[in-house]
Amino acid sequence: MKALQVCNSIAIALLTFVATGYGHPGSGIDVDAKGRVYFTDTYKGIQLIDERGKTSLLGGEAAHWMALDESGKWANTPPPEFGRASAEGATPTVLTNPNSPCAADAGGAVYFLKGDELYRQIMGKNAEILVGGADGKKKLRLITGVAIGPCGSVYMLSVDSSDRISGTDYHAVLKVNSDGEVSAVAENFVPGKGDPLDEVRWGYCRGLAVDESGVVYVAGTGSRAVYRIDRNGEIKEMLRVNAPWSPTGVAVRDGAVFVLEYDHSLAKNREWEPRIRKIDKDGKITILAHIQRDK
Numbered sequence: 001m002k003a004l005q006v007c008n009s010i011a012i013a014l015l016t017f018v019a020t021g022y023g024h025p026g027s028g029i030d031v032d033a034k035g036r037v038y039f040t041d042t043y044k045g046i047q048l049i050d051e052r053g054k055t056s057l058l059g060g061e062a063a064h065w066m067a068l069d070e071s072g073k074w075a076n077t078p079p080p081e082f083g084r085a086s087a088e089g090a091t092p093t094v095l096t097n098p099n100s101p102c103a104a105d106a107g108g109a110v111y112f113l114k115g116d117e118l119y120r121q122i123m124g125k126n127a128e129i130l131v132g133g134a135d136g137k138k139k140l141r142l143i144t145g146v147a148i149g150p151c152g153s154v155y156m157l158s159v160d161s162s163d164r165i166s167g168t169d170y171h172a173v174l175k176v177n178s179d180g181e182v183s184a185v186a187e188n189f190v191p192g193k194g195d196p197l198d199e200v201r202w203g204y205c206r207g208l209a210v211d212e213s214g215v216v217y218v219a220g221t222g223s224r225a226v227y228r229i230d231r232n233g234e235i236k237e238m239l240r241v242n243a244p245w246s247p248t249g250v251a252v253r254d255g256a257v258f259v260l261e262y263d264h265s266l267a268k269n270r271e272w273e274p275r276i277r278k279i280d281k282d283g284k285i286t287i288l289a290h291i292q293r294d295k
Helices: none
Strands: 029-031 037-041 045-049 055-059 065-069 093-097 102-104 110-114 117-121 128-131 142-148 154-159 171-176 182-187 208-210 216-220 225-229 235-240 245-253 256-263 274-279 285-290
Touching (some): 029 256, 037 065, 037 256, 045 093, 045 285, 093 102, 154 208
Antiparallel strands (some): 029 037, 037 045, 045 055, 117 128, 142 154, 208 216, 216 225, 256 274
């Protein structure tokens, strides 16, 4: 599938939670330079897997999204719209956001959505609108994931609907350049049709990650799979996730892919047990952590 340019008919839609009774588990996951994994736990806060493989609760708000600021610029005071899970002064700084997918770049700029607008927040400056606003830039559909790409770019997951009742099955990975220009890396890339996760569409996707070369990894939540999209827009399914698990977030570091998955069992009254799996460069899959609610 070749990269497509966003057409002028991209519709305006507000960033919202699902309008049905379906609740979202967390979607945030990132990995620092030392290989430590941070991820959102819907019931607890931010969990940390350290260099030894030990999992512990870092703390912070039990928000759906997080951003890892490795610059340390927000170590003492988090930006507006954000909380902080890491200790004051600690680097990297773990930022949390209950309202929007978010990300932080190497220079400490953070990106988040407010309504139908993508904002960039730089330390010491007012947040600026990167996409949207009264200047006529094209608005976004429902955004379910934000990630930093190479050369000052920001990538987003855009879906038309997050439930089976409204909208369509449209989904896309969008790339935003530093000047706010938007293009589509891939559209409607989840192959075929199948029995989706309860209450969402087959093509519903959430978290994404981008490596230093521009290869994109996507958590296909509705289809229970992780997809790899290369720089030519070619799609590969790199992980198939068995029920009751489904991926909600991905991170990439040094060629390894880290996947945040949640147990979506209705029988467990949606306790949202998370686990982290790592896909090595050679394709080996390892479970790094599984948070169980009865322990």
